[in-house]
Amino acid sequence: MKSKGVFNKLRILKSMKLGIFLLSAIMFLSVLGTILPQGREPAFYLKDNPGFIARLILILGFDHIYTSRIFAVLFSALAVNMLLCNTARLGSILNRLRKRFDMEHMMENVSYLGSWFLHLGFMLVVLFYIYGQASYYSQELYGVTGEIRSVENTDFKVNIKDFKINYREDGSISQYTTKLDVLDSNDKLLMKGSSSVNSPMRWKGYSFYQTGTGWAAECKAYKDDSPLEAEVLYEGLAYDNRQENIAIVMTKLYPDFAADDKGLYSLSDRLENPVFLYSIYYRGDIVRMSIAKPGESIKWNEYSFVFDNPQRYTFLKVNRMKGQFGAAMGGMFIVFGLLLVFYFKPAYDNEHDKLSSIWALERIKDEKEEGMDVR
Amino acid sequence: MLDEKQSFLAALILYSLASLAYIVLFISKNMKYSNYGRWLVRTGLVFHTLALTMRTVQTSYLPLTSQYEFASGFAWGISLFFVSYEWKYKIRTLGVFVTPLILIITFYAALQSSELKPLMPALQSKWLFVHVSTAVFSYGAFAMACAVSFMYLIRDKLKAESFLSIHMPELCTLDSISYKAITFGFFMLTIVIVTGAIWAERAWGRYWQWDPKETWSFITWVIYAIYLHVRLKRGWKNKRAAWYAIIGFLCILFTYIGVNTILSGYHSYGLLYMPIFQLYRIIS
Numbered sequence: 079m080k081s082k083g084v085f086n087k088l089r090i091l092k093s094m095k096l097g098i099f100l101l102s103a104i105m106f107l108s109v110l111g112t113i114l115p116q117g118r119e120p121a122f123y124l125k126d127n128p129g130f131i132a133r134l135i136l137i138l139g140f141d142h143i144y145t146s147r148i149f150a151v152l153f154s155a156l157a158v159n160m161l162l163c164n165t166a167r168l169g170s171i172l173n174r175l176r177k178r179f180d181m182e183h184m185m186e187n188v189s190y191l192g193s194w195f196l197h198l199g200f201m202l203v204v205l206f207y208i209y210g211q212a213s214y215y216s217q218e219l220y221g222v223t224g225e226i227r228s229v230e231n232t233d234f235k236v237n238i239k240d241f242k243i244n245y246r247e248d249g250s251i252s253q254y255t256t257k258l259d260v261l262d263s264n265d266k267l268l269m270k271g272s273s274s275v276n277s278p279m280r281w282k283g284y285s286f287y288q289t290g291t292g293w294a295a296e297c298k299a300y301k302d303d304s305p306l307e308a309e310v311l312y313e314g315l316a317y318d319n320r321q322e323n324i325a326i327v328m329t330k331l332y333p334d335f336a337a338d339d340k341g342l343y344s345l346s347d348r349l350e351n352p353v354f355l356y357s358i359y360y361r362g363d364i365v366r367m368s369i370a371k372p373g374e375s376i377k378w379n380e381y382s383f384v385f386d387n388p389q390r391y392t393f394l395k396v397n398r399m400k401g402q403f404g405a406a407m408g409g410m411f412i413v414f415g416l417l418l419v420f421y422f423k424p425a426y427d428n429e430h431d432k433l434s435s436i437w438a439l440e441r442i443k444d445e446k447e448e449g450m451d452v453r
Numbered sequence: 454m455l456d457e458k459q460s461f462l463a464a465l466i467l468y469s470l471a472s473l474a475y476i477v478l479f480i481s482k483n484m485k486y487s488n489y490g491r492w493l494v495r496t497g498l499v500f501h502t503l504a505l506t507m508r509t510v511q512t513s514y515l516p517l518t519s520q521y522e523f524a525s526g527f528a529w530g531i532s533l534f535f536v537s538y539e540w541k542y543k544i545r546t547l548g549v550f551v552t553p554l555i556l557i558i559t560f561y562a563a564l565q566s567s568e569l570k571p572l573m574p575a576l577q578s579k580w581l582f583v584h585v586s587t588a589v590f591s592y593g594a595f596a597m598a599c600a601v602s603f604m605y606l607i608r609d610k611l612k613a614e615s616f617l618s619i620h621m622p623e624l625c626t627l628d629s630i631s632y633k634a635i636t637f638g639f640f641m642l643t644i645v646i647v648t649g650a651i652w653a654e655r656a657w658g659r660y661w662q663w664d665p666k667e668t669w670s671f672i673t674w675v676i677y678a679i680y681l682h683v684r685l686k687r688g689w690k691n692k693r694a695a696w697y698a699i700i701g702f703l704c705i706l707f708t709y710i711g712v713n714t715i716l717s718g719y720h721s722y723g724l725l726y727m728p729i730f731q732l733y734r735i736i737s
Contacts, residue, residue, distance in 0.1 A: 094686055098679055105675045112665040112716050144663040207661065216658070250571035275574035276656050287658045397658040405660065409647040416643055420636045 092162035100156040111143035145211070153204050160201040164194055192418025199411025206404035215398040222294050222310055222391045226261065229396050234268060235261045241392040243291070249346065254288050256392040273394065283398050290393035293331035295354065300382045312391060325359040326383050354385045457511065458567065460504035461525065465559050467497030472552040479549055482616040487545040494552060498532040505529060512569060517585040518576050520713065524562035527709070530593025531555050538597055542630060546620045550600040580652035587644045592705055594638030599702035601631040602695035609692060628691055631698050632684065639677045646670055665716035669708040676701050
């Protein structure tokens with residue numbers, strides 16, 4: 079009797095009730111995640127919410143709900159529930175198929191598997207998603223044509239061979255494309271390819287996504303007309319010489335510069351009349367903010383700077399997410415399962431079967447076990 | 454020959470007249486207005502299809518990428534389902550409950566900017582078009598399920614000999630129609646989510662990012678999945694199922710309009726987060 083009690087308690091693990099409870103809990107947290115700002119600093123939650131709510135948010139990890147432990151536990155429990163449920167049902171489905179499997183009823187019989195495939199698919203999606211999240215790698219990469227950039231935590235480098243923007247006749251952008259070489263640590267070519275928006279370059283599980291662009295320029299610094307340094311500067315970033323305590327920020331590049339009483343702006347996105355907006359900092363204080371043309375010498379005391387050769391830089395994301403194939407298979411099983419459940423209904427043996435395919439069988443089985451009158 | 458805007462306007466006017474016809478039917482209890490309403494919606498659907506076709510020709514892609522375009526597609530989907538369900542099940546009072554929905558969504562479309570804009574690179578994907586076009590059918594089916602469920606609840610309250618009751622199908626028929634619409638909508642919604650995930654992976658490098666729109670699509674999917682489970686396995690039918698179908702459609706509307714205007718993310722046009730705990734402050 080005791081073993082039967084334990085068995086009955088374990089049955090709850092594969093029950094639909096538990097599945098629905100877990101789905102509802104996941105749904106509730108998902109709603110919360112769309113309402114509550116995610117990924118902010120703790121101070122944000124402490125400032126905007128009453129003390130105990132803020133503490134609750136931070137303790138439960140609701141500041142990052144979708145990667146929180148609670149969320150992972152709920153999803154894992156759902157996967158286990160579906161695994162047990164599907165395993166338990168497989169026997170009865172196969173029995174039924176064995177009894178009536180002939181060519182005439184083939185499609186109808188196969189439809190009994192629909193719900194099973196559906197649950198298997200969802201389970202696969204959940205498991206491979208968790209695996210993918212756990213093994214996820216993402217790195218941002220940017221540079222101008224000709225630059226070689228190493229990719230953090232990998233043993234390869236990327237040579238940006240070319241970056242091109244395609245324009246339509248009306249001047250709007252139709253596509254961004256970066257040509258890339260993947261190199262090993264000895265600069266040996268491993269792969270050549272190109273990446274554009276919606277068409278990433280793939281290599282050994284890594285995907286190279288074209289995600290953005292911006293302006294860059296060469297920046298040369300001088301002290302008393304002697305060169306200090308030269309480097310490529312990206313819009314919004316600074317040349318910072320700690321020894322001299324001087325820095326210059328390339329605040330913005332206006333590719334087709336214009337100015338009126340409302341301020342500075344660009345007439346187009348093309349390099350027709352480039353002008354740099356810059357700020358000079360000395361010992362941490364801003365000492366000048368002005369504009370300069372390419373090649374124009376910007377002098378401040380004994381220091382001078384020159385911005386030149388403005389050009390577009392490419393912004394890429396290097397990702398690796400394992401388990402994508404498994405998740406895709408899961409998605410396919412879900413769609414296939416639904417198709418079978420809803421659109422290939424079996425020939426009904428009795429009134430109860432009319433309720434649905436395998437769900438009805440399960441219901442009758444449950445009701446019998448609970449001692450209910452199934453007729 | 455009408456252009457795209459004129460065709461859309463014609464559809465809007467015809468849908469408005471259809472709604473009016475159904476209101477008159479409701480008030481006058483004269484079934485001849487149901488015929489007027491039905492033909493007005495059918496003609497409206499023809500003009501609406503014409504408007505969408507012309508926009509497709511103009512843009513060289515399926516016009517489902519802006520708020521205006523999707524709202525117009527959404528209303529078109531509901532009209533299409535209405536015409537086919539009305540024809541199949543011969544429910545002459547169906548329009549009383551469906552035409553207001555068509556009209557509201559069409560008006561919402563009319564309020565959006567219909568300016569033709571070149572497609573940005575991220576939106577140039579065949580997966581996007583499968584994703585959004587299946588959403589039109591999914592949302593259309595759920596709207597139909599909502600309207601039929603509403604009919605169910607009204608029919609349930611009315612006396613058997615009342616005018617509307619006489620011209621409405623049996624409760625079990627309404628329940629069955631709502632269920633069928635939900636199964637179709639759910640199947641399509643699954644394809645919406647799967648194709649959306651494929652597109653997201655190709656465009657942004659992750660097939661699921663818990664972006665508010667994704668999250669609310671998932672929430673809606675879970676709501677209908679629970680509906681199907683409790684209905685098929687626990688025999689939840691009739692009134693409870695009808696209420697559930699209506700709540701499900703409210704979630705669809707929030708996924709479509711609420712997320713775009715209130716919550717932020719890849720899909721959205723708004724940048725504000727809902728101040729959840731302002732309510733708490735007001736209360737306290």
